[in-house]
Amino acid sequence: MNCAEYRDNFVALSEELLSAEEKQQCLAHLQTCAGCRAEYEAFTSLQKRLVARGQMAARTGLVEAVMRRIRIPQKPENETIMSILMKHRWGFGLSAAAGAAAIAVAAIITLSPRAFGVDQVIEAYDHVRFLHVKTFPGSQKLPNEFWIKADEQGHVEKARYDLPQTEDGEKLITWTPEKAEIWFKSKHGFLILQTRRIAPMMQSLLEQSQPQLFMKGLLEGQKTGKVGLSTQAGPGDTQVIVATNRDGEKTIISIDKKTDLISSLVFYHLEGTNEVLSKRTEFSDYNVPIDPKMFELQDQLPADVSVADQLNQVTGVAQGNLTDEQAATETVRQFFQALMDKDYKRAGLIYGGEQEKHFKKQFGVSSVTRIISVGPAVLQTNWGKRGYRVPCKLEMMESGGHKFVAEPGPYVRPGDDEAHPDHWNIRGGVSLGPGGGGRTVNTLPDNAKYAAMSPEQTARAFFEACSRKDWDEAGKFMPYLNDQLKEYLGGLKIISVGESFPPEDYPGGLAPRGFPGRYVPYEIQLPVQEFNARVSRQNAAKRCVLTGFYDRKLQLQQDFKWTGEPEVLTNNDAYAALSPKEVVRAYFDAQSKLDWNEMLKFTSKNDVDTTKEEAASAEKSGVDIRKMMPVFEVGEATWSPEQSAWFVKCTATSTKKWNLAVRKDNSASRWQVDGGI
């Protein structure tokens, strides 16, 4: 062995890992070679130092602490999620981009100073504290709006939301863990209660706004192959991430590059081969403090609103040992008994905690003189939770002494008040006019004037109010007048109002059976409607077709629900040569001529079928739909890269000739518009 080979054995020698013979050889060499001896001494000295270093660090355990820190959001460094995404996009491809996003998600993303505007408080915030959200469900015209305030831990502390279009009409809701207020604006009702059901919804919205939380789910999906992710530049300072799952459902996440915060989420689902907009969510006003007054509704209530307090009192009738059916029946029986006893306070309590004065006003006009029958209760299966309708027969007496029989069918459900879920409350259907109707119409201060109107006068007064956009006045004839209708009718011109007729005279026998009112024929000119037609060429036939109508603000109004590819026509090339604008014009031409086959070349079967049905229904009602067709003007077409489609501006000027349905079976004895608009 030479010196170098002996030196290779130094470690083995010092650690007693050589055979006796090898060791002997080594030691003998060290005895004779001064160079190797010096080298060995230096080696053992260094070895001791290294052993000491190792011992010093022996108890160090940093792994978990470090991993914990890199999983929680850190203060923003110089990079943004997007700079990382883009860098890796070019460097490593899409999976790497997502990977980088994972790192960013785990470690970097948090709010940038710009999101707060107050640099010095950044460190106090790891989460969004204030947020404004708008959601646009696919078929809904007006957005639902939410304002959320969260605590330092990111838990929702207060929320307020406005829902313009619900089955209850417009609703405003405020929520804290202690108290929720629901203002049924269209129904003039106000409910105070405590509920835990709102918190998870608000929390979910809040978390959707935060890239580190929202992206986490997507990235996990990508890891397991359930979600495909891609990035693309969006308009202006927006970066777009497109996530598609195996069912073809697509989410487009737009991120503001300046703040790294999610600005919108757009959800699409597949119908056949078509992508259909499911919902759009817009996030704004990140950490812009919300006026505390926003979370208080009670101060803003008009005087005539009926307040039901389920928070500060136990409402309803206790179930005890009764079955659900028995409890429902007993609740209704006690309610009418209270009315018979003129105990309006008790009646109000059974009616979900409504105020005594409201009940006195509503039920004090005529009195219940005898309960003829209550029940049996009928299970309602169309509600999310168990509930019953309880048909009743009551003997009533008007203030003039006239007796009649009312047949209301109150709806009864266990309490929404989570503190008293075993108490059953009446939820409506207690109208006590002749025949019953289940609707509540407030008695106006000058009720007599309106009660004296004929159906024709009512229709004219209603349309006149609409033409002046006097919605308070119009609301007296139609309590459920929502914003959509206001936009549709506001500024109309009356052409004619005819003589009313009973339901049995309705052309074609189309009136609902037993409708307790009358119909007023009318003709009006509707205000000019502006809208957009969405046109797409991304189909097998490679020609432009319409996929839906959108309003001026590009919110979806009508989805044409394509269920398959457009047919490749025999003269497909001629149609494929048409511009989006020409296609929209041709569509309206075909529609106005009721040429269904031609119309089908530009739109879905679903749209054609719907239009056909409307035309047939109008014809049966004695209306010439050709005359009713709006005059359409087609404007410019704009390409939307986000939607990969053209939006063609359109206007419609139309007259409407129809029959307004009015009914008077309410406690205020006024004719009310019930349909036919």
Next chain:
Amino acid sequence: MNSSERDVGPDRTDRDYVESSRNGCPEHFRLLVQRYQKPVFAYLASRMGNPLEAEEAAQESFVRAFLSLKTLRKPESFYAWLLGIAGRVAREQFRSAVRHERDREAAEVMLAEADDDGKEYPLEEVIAALPETYRQVIVLRYYEGLSCQEVGARLGTPLGTVTKTLSRAYSLLRQELAARERAEQTFNQANQP
């Protein structure tokens, strides 16, 4: 062998873990922390003199390394780069202590202690400069405290190869340390009045 066992062993290079960490497996950064936590701590403890502060600084160094992993151009030089970050963290903490009047005394103590113990910290720097094969065995043998047999088992190499590699690593370390000492002496002489 299941996947977690496969991931834990140092049979993958620093480059592998750096790349997988920044390409979607941040959990792989854990393996880099496992690998270098002790040398980094030893290095900082020597520089800063206070084990508690050294531990904090070591944590901070790893977190910073993770956050700027994308800027690392040579993933195979991860450890050297990490020590560079650790050095900056140590300097920052020192400056920060000096800046605060009330901590001046502590800073002086820190300085004094650093003078006493500080001569050992170049060891980690020199280890960082070793080729990966040598660095790996030094770290496992002395900082992880594994026996030569255990190092062989971890790396899947025969015992004889481990001991030879370690011996050569020593030799390289020694040469490098000697070169540094010479350079330092020259520097000191040049700066004497």
